[in-house]
Amino acid sequence: MGTENLLAVKSADRVFDLFELLAPRREGLSHTAIADALGIPKSSLTQLLKTAIRRGYVGYDPDTKHYRLGARFGAIAGPASLIRDLIAQADTVLQEITAVTRESSALNILRDDAAEVVAAVNSPQRLVSHMRLGDLAPLYATSGGKVILAHMREHELKAYLGRVTLRPSTPRTITSVRELRSQLKDIRQEGIARSLEEYTPGIIGVATVVLSRQQTPLASINVAIPAVRYTKDLETVAISALRKAASKLEARAQL
Known part of the structure; x- marks a missing residue:
């Protein structure tokens, strides 16, 4: 040396x-x-x-x-500690979501440039979308990933879009940066993201974000609905359940 x-x-x-x-x-x-x-x-x-x-x-x-x-040490360690708390609290809120919707639900966090499932409750129905712990999926193709992207700081989003190729997982995957940005703008305004068979054929995802006190994305919560069961009424029920769950987790994260 x-x-x-x-x-x-x-x-x-x-x-x-x-x-x-x-x-x-x-x-x-x-x-x-x-x-x-x-x-x-x-x-x-x-x-x-x-x-x-x-x-x-x-x-x-x-x-x-x-x-x-x-204080810098707290700023670095804080998000990791908050996410551990969210994971510990997730099972209860996911059970509530699945009880109301009868569909699979999951908590996702940002892992490099992917959304990782860190907690999940599967639907009790025979036709079910299984979400397994550790599953990774592209942010741009999933509801849980898109809602995280939509709430990133502009410089973070710009850096992400500069290094990621929008590869199609299905014929419905968004592969245009301009189209994705337009959708992310709408998602940020509504607070709800959708993936219409963009990652898995036959599965529609609906998600919302869990924000920190600083309004940065800590995680996302999503419901995965088989397309054959998807209706606007079910989506309305799912969105209500997701928002209630996010509010509970945010309240915990901001204590």
Whole structure:
């Protein structure tokens, strides 16, 4: 390993050592105490702390002159913690949706550029769309994926559309970025997305989004309805159940 690489690794080690040192110390530590504990020159520590403070990973209390972990850690860990809470609460709300609609329902989260099923309740009827834990599907072709896309920040959506090819899963899959953007605009206004046999032939999906306090998408909830059973009346029932479920999960997520 070259000298430059060794220095880079050493610098990275110091950053992680700093975070691990401060993590259990809610009251923080002084500059001298940190330098002594890490065994690094005070001048080097000063530069490290300046960078960490600027990025929000370390906070400084001018009264005590102590350094502690910054708010940035909470911002990073928060969404993951919220999603774990949503998954833990999902079974109850999905059971309620399926009881009302008699159709399969699922909670989906963003996994790279796909929607992943993280909780599901299957329909009690003989003709059923099975949604299995861990299933991945294209965001642009599914109701649960499209409603997440519709609530992304513009720069996130633009980046997604720039790297993803809209490949057809069925003859009804949207393969035009312009058409998809137009649909996403309508979805954002209504708060409801539909997939009309765009991912699985014979299956119609209806979904809504679960938003964070900052109005960013945490997850989506969808109902999968065999096309032979789909009616506007059933869709109305499904949308009502989905919105109630999303409100319950959002209330939990924003506590």
